[in-house]
């Protein structure tokens with residue numbers, strides 16, 4: 001007699017007790033139930049998309065104009081709705097569950113980038129001020145041209161990836177990130193393979209041991225090549241272990257490598273700062289010193305060859321930031337007739353300032369990072385002759401710039417441009433802007449909460465009035481919005 005088969009134990013969900021049992025009317029097998037759940041989910045997703053598109057067209061008083069500058073953008077965009085319905089709240093809860101611990105923070109809102117809390121908050125904020133807040137959204141994939149990825153051991157292998165939400169575990173599939181430029185993903189795969197081949201030890205947070213902490217891959221979009229920086233858990237005085245010597249040798253053979261740098265940053269505990277400020281902690285091993293990037297800016301009557309060595313700030317979404325530069329040019333005061341004196345704080349390598357030179361008499365750009373100076377000056381050398389005398393650079397923090405009087409009554413300043421980090425402007429900077437003779441303030445913000453605080457501090461004294469505000473999704477999928485704002489004297 002054949003042995004009686006015991007039914008296999010179900011690995012997945014258990015059948016809910018209140019459903020019809022086998023033989024009863026309406027009975028569905030586990031597979032049928034799973035398919036029904038799938039169909040429901042697809043329907044929900046469709047509704048999500050539809051609701052978004054509807055809101056974008058119809059509007060709700062929040063002046064939600066959505067501009068997409070990529071025709072092939074097929075994912076739904078959604079304008080904010082001021083009231084969250086019960087269904088929306090439920091969906092949000094479900095999404096929250098789905099994106100709980102362990103998921104990729106870059107992709108959390110990718111199905112509806114304009115529904116992320118910060119975008120919704122920004123739309124509500126400007127709507128409450130009766131100010132239009134058009135939003136520009138670009139491609140949802142392949143937009144990221146720089147990625148800073150921690151190196152950790154995952155299941156015994158070497159992996160590079162973003163920290164998953166709420167953890168210090170790297171997400172394993174970072175080499176397949178849809179946000180990354182293809183050269184980042186190829187670089188990650190190559191690096192993972194070579195690290196294993198050379199026996200490189202990934203950093204371990206618990207013990208502070210291991211050799212390799214981060215890789216920073218910066219893409220030269222024109223050449224389709226990668227500038228790679230390995231952040232080591234070593235001091236510069238320590239000898240490079242054989243594994244890393246081997247790795248650097250082999251990396252130089254990767255056909256898509258443009259340049260290779262080592263950065264020595266031995267810190268015991270996990271720190272958010274990937275780089276330290278010590279100029280001696282860098283070793284340039286291969287290739288050019290900097291990526292040279294020429295943004296294609298509509299209406300710009302000259303070219304700017306921006307320089308990006310690995311130790312300066314670079315916008316991660318170059319294409320989307322170009323749209324901001326185009327709008328800054330349109331919004332420059334006095335019709336951009338070449339008669340204004342501009343002071344730029346938090347200027348980086350001159351990404352904004354150097355693109356408005358034809359519209360100003362003089363430009364003083366500034367930033368606290370000393371590595372910007374050479375990058376800025378090298379870019380200026382390649383400008384058309386008539387523009388070369390206009391710009392100058394101060395390696396100073398914004399706080400020092402204002403303390404040294406660059407915004408004072410006596411200073412030549414008609415327009416101030418600020419593009420601070422997420423925490424916004426320091427009190428002393430806002431006070432100086434309030435008390436300066438400038439007629440116009442162009443504020444590019446990547447930290448919405450800080451922007452609201454600074455806006456209040458600027459307007460409360462009755463000296464400035466916010467005239468224009470526009471949103472740009474620079475990190476589609478993440479909870480963020482870049483705001484371009486123009487203030488004029490009230």
Ligand SMILES: C[S@@+](CC[C@H](N)C(=O)[O-])C[C@H]1O[C@@H](n2cnc3c(N)ncnc32)[C@H](O)[C@@H]1O
Pocket residue numbers: 313314315345346347348349350351352366367368369396397398399419420421446
């Ligand atoms: C958001 S980035 C913008 C840079 C530049 N506008 C660009 O688009 O590339 C902020 C810049 O502020 C600089 N920074 C941070 N804190 C600063 C401070 N207190 N004073 C001056 N610059 C600062 C950073 O070095 C960085 O270059």
